[in-house]
Amino acid sequence: xxxxxxxxxxxxxxxxxxxxxxxxxxxxxxxxxxxxxxxxxxxxxxxxxxxxxxxxxxxxxxxxxxxxxxxxxxxxxxxxxxxxxxxxxxxxxxxxxxxxxxxxxxxxxxxxxxxxxxxxxxxxxxxxxxxxxxxxxxxxxxxxxxxxxxxxxxxxxxxxxxxxxxxxxxxxxxxxxxxxxxxxxxxxxxxxxxxxxxxxxxxxxxxxxxxxxxxxxxxxxxxxxxxxxxxxxxxxxxxxxxxxxxxxxxxxxxxxxxxxxxxxxxxxxxxxxxxxxxxxxxxxxxxxxxxxxxxxxxxxxxxxxxxxxxxxxxxxxxxxxxxxxxxxxxxxxxxxxxxxxxxxxxxxxxxxxxxxxxxxxxxxxxx
Amino acid sequence: xxxxxxxxxxxxxxxxxxxxxxxxxxxxxxxxxxxxxxxxxxxxxxxxxxxxxxxxxxxxxxxxxxxxxxxxxxxxxxxxxxxxxxxxxxxxxxxxxxxxxxxxxxxxxxxxxxxxxxxxxxxxxxxxxxxxxxxxxxxxxxxxxxxxxxxxxxxxxxxxxxxxxxxxxxxxxxxxxxxxxxxxxxxxxxxxxxxxxxxxxxxxxxxxxxxxxxxxxxxxxxxxxxxxxxxxxxxxxxxxxxxxxxxxxxxxxxxxxxxxxxxxxxxxxxxxxxxxxxxxxxxxxxxxxxxxxxxxxxxxxxxxxxxxxx
Ligand SMILES: Nc1ncnc2c1ncn2[C@@H]1O[C@H](COP(=O)(O)OP(=O)(O)OP(=O)(O)O)[C@@H](O)[C@H]1O
Ligand SMILES: [Mg+2]
Numbered sequence: 001x002x003x004x005x006x007x008x009x010x011x012x013x014x015x016x017x018x019x020x021x022x023x024x025x026x027x028x029x030x031x032x033x034x035x036x037x038x039x040x041x042x043x044x045x046x047x048x049x050x051x052x053x054x055x056x057x058x059x060x061x062x063x064x065x066x067x068x069x070x071x072x073x074x075x076x077x078x079x080x081x082x083x084x085x086x087x088x089x090x091x092x093x094x095x096x097x098x099x100x101x102x103x104x105x106x107x108x109x110x111x112x113x114x115x116x117x118x119x120x121x122x123x124x125x126x127x128x129x130x131x132x133x134x135x136x137x138x139x140x141x142x143x144x145x146x147x148x149x150x151x152x153x154x155x156x157x158x159x160x161x162x163x164x165x166x167x168x169x170x171x172x173x174x175x176x177x178x179x180x181x182x183x184x185x186x187x188x189x190x191x192x193x194x195x196x197x198x199x200x201x202x203x204x205x206x207x208x209x210x211x212x213x214x215x216x217x218x219x220x221x222x223x224x225x226x227x228x229x230x231x232x233x234x235x236x237x238x239x240x241x242x243x244x245x246x247x248x249x250x251x252x253x254x255x256x257x258x259x260x261x262x263x264x265x266x267x268x269x270x271x272x273x274x275x276x277x278x279x280x281x282x283x284x285x286x287x288x289x290x291x292x293x294x295x296x297x298x299x300x301x302x303x304x305x306x307x308x309x310x311x312x313x314x315x316x317x318x319x320x321x322x323x324x325x326x327x328x329x330x331x332x333x334x335x336x337x338x339x340x341x342x343x344x345x346x347x348x349x350x351x352x353x354x355x356x357x358x359x360x361x362x363x364x365x366x367x
Numbered sequence: 368x369x370x371x372x373x374x375x376x377x378x379x380x381x382x383x384x385x386x387x388x389x390x391x392x393x394x395x396x397x398x399x400x401x402x403x404x405x406x407x408x409x410x411x412x413x414x415x416x417x418x419x420x421x422x423x424x425x426x427x428x429x430x431x432x433x434x435x436x437x438x439x440x441x442x443x444x445x446x447x448x449x450x451x452x453x454x455x456x457x458x459x460x461x462x463x464x465x466x467x468x469x470x471x472x473x474x475x476x477x478x479x480x481x482x483x484x485x486x487x488x489x490x491x492x493x494x495x496x497x498x499x500x501x502x503x504x505x506x507x508x509x510x511x512x513x514x515x516x517x518x519x520x521x522x523x524x525x526x527x528x529x530x531x532x533x534x535x536x537x538x539x540x541x542x543x544x545x546x547x548x549x550x551x552x553x554x555x556x557x558x559x560x561x562x563x564x565x566x567x568x569x570x571x572x573x574x575x576x577x578x579x580x581x582x583x584x585x586x587x588x589x590x591x592x593x594x595x596x597x598x599x600x601x602x603x604x605x606x607x608x609x610x611x612x613x614x615x616x617x618x619x620x621x622x623x624x625x626x627x628x629x630x631x632x633x634x635x636x637x638x639x640x641x642x643x644x645x646x647x648x649x650x651x652x653x654x655x656x657x658x659x660x661x662x663x664x665x666x667x668x669x670x671x672x673x674x675x676x677x
Binding site for chain 1: 412417440441443445447449450452456464467468469470512513
């Protein structure tokens with residue numbers, strides 16, 4: 001069994017380029033699609049109302065308050081052009097008490113901007129309605145602010161309040177999403193080595209050797225787990241220590257989640273391997289199915305964006321949604337061990353079932 | 368040593384091997400000859416316990432090995448028809464890998480690898496990746512991988528397919544050495560009759576899943592003892608002449624090869640005079656006439672009416 005594992009490793013060591021490309025892809029993908037949200041993104045705001053100057057001034061200061069994004073008043077024509085030509089993802093058109101997003105894409109950053117702007121507008125609307133019944137406008141405003149910042153009851157920490165949402169870190173979520181996606185690919189390709197080696201007769205040689213069937217499967221599967229885990233670990237360590245992403249304090253919990261995810265994903269890949277006859281079919285099937293899964297699991301979007309029950313159900317059949325769920329809880333809400341047991345159990349469950357069926361299918365395909 | 372009893376294998380509706388009885392005695396070199404799709408590889412897979420027969424049995428020293436394949440696997444070295452190697456690894460790494468999974472003791476592994484590399488003549492290329500090897504060299508490492516654990520029985524499935532004559536001779540010579548000097552029992556599959564003639568004490572000829580003839584070479588050739596094979600060289604080829612010759616009632620087979628024709632006919636007949644007469648009628652000159660020793664190829668032709676590589 002160990003020699004089989006080592007042979008797989010030797011192959012990848014001889015040809016590490018593919019691994020390096022995969023690792024670079026998860027890092028590059030994250031940076032590309034988040035536009036590096038770690039550094040504040042600049043977003044154009046403008047108004048086309050009569051009293052545009054006043055509106056712009058008012059919202060500019062409110063929007064910039066407590067946000068890592070920078071909202072800058074821009075000429076309306078210029079802002080629109082920038083969006084149209086793809087130089088910026090989104091611009092905000094301000095009305096007296098409302099806003100419109102100017103955008104041509106539905107990148108996650110747009111959602112992120114929308115969340116923030118909406119929160120600011122809703123809060124302001126609340127204050128406005130309170131103000132209408134009061135005389136001391138400034139006094140009231142300060143009072144509300146103080147109350148919001150220092151609530152009498154410490155409830156808001158766990159409830160989804162406006163404050164919390166605006167600090168929600170889409171960049172970190174996307175980083176994990178891409179890392180998991182890329183790991184799904186690499187895991188799939190490594191599991192598919194079983195099929196490849198079967199076609200070339202290597203598998204038969206192993207069967208004729210004293211290595212047991214269980215030992216053979218264990219070696220291939222353990223290797224796929226190993227390589228998938230190493231890939232994710234590398235990416236996450238690079239993000240944490242080189243690019244200084246905030247991934248929370250609990251690296252230990254994260255590694256456990258990733259380990260469970262790896263196992264679960266290897267099982268899914270085994271199941272898909274069992275469904276095809278030739279490695280080429282796998283190469284056609286797997287890369288066309290896999291990118292869809294995180295999409296319908298909603299891991300690229302704000303949690304709760306996908307509400308269609310069919311899609312969420314399909315998403316829940318795959319480990320990536322559960323892994324993401326647990327990761328977000330750990331990274332952003334300081335979840336502890338007991339808070340993530342449910343997604344962990346679900347991943348094990350998926351893993352065991354898929355592995356059982358998968359190995360059976362792989363066996364049946366060839367004898 | 369090994370014996371199969373009425374082996375049959377059916378895939379879905381298709382019967383691929385049917386009622387095959389064969390045996391291998393210790394130290395023998397036995398050939399399994401047959402055209403593409405005859406069922407050779409399937410038979411070998413069943414013998415080496417990779418496939419279960421639909422019906423029939425395989426015995427090693429009298430014990431059935433179908434249910435308990437461990438015993439036969441221990442004494443077997445199997446060279447598959449495909450190049451079953453890690454292309455991304457070197458020859459040395461491949462051999463080390465197979466040595467380890469076949470449990471060659473650590474202390475002997477290194478020397479076994481070197482001896483085997485020497486045997487296949489690739490010691491100086493051991494550090495090179497398999498994918499940089501020529502077809503013939505890959506074949507040789509493919510064989511070497513099955514030798515590391517000193518198998519008592521070596522089963523080779525068309526180990527010379529698609530390689531140059533030089534590599535082919537090298538491989539045949541190597542197998543002969545293993546058989547004669549080390550006493551390895553050999554089952555050699557091929558659709559080249561020359562190889563089997565050169566290498567094997569006994570031959571089984573398979574076609575459409577059945578063994579259609581078996582025995583030593585002389586036994587097989589005696590099937591043809593009442594036939595003559597002759598080669599006739601003509602100054603020009605004529606389809607009419609070929610047709611006319613086929614109509615002679617003692618003629619079994621006529622085959623055109625370049626400017627000559629090969630004729631198989633019943634012995635002791637007056638075919639030659641007939642031939643001369645027919646050629647005369649069409650104004651064709653016979654340039655050369657030659658009686659040929661029959662080969663296993665001719666035996667196959669006799670039995671099936673087809674050539675081995677049709
Ligand atoms: N797993 C399988 N399922 C269905 N048919 C099969 C299977 N394996 C082999 N066959 C069929 O069985 C027949 C015999 O195949 P086999 O590989 O044993 O022939 P062979 O004598 O080794 O031929 P070759 O010289 O081409 O290697 C072929 O017609 C092949 O298509
Ligand atoms: Mg074959």
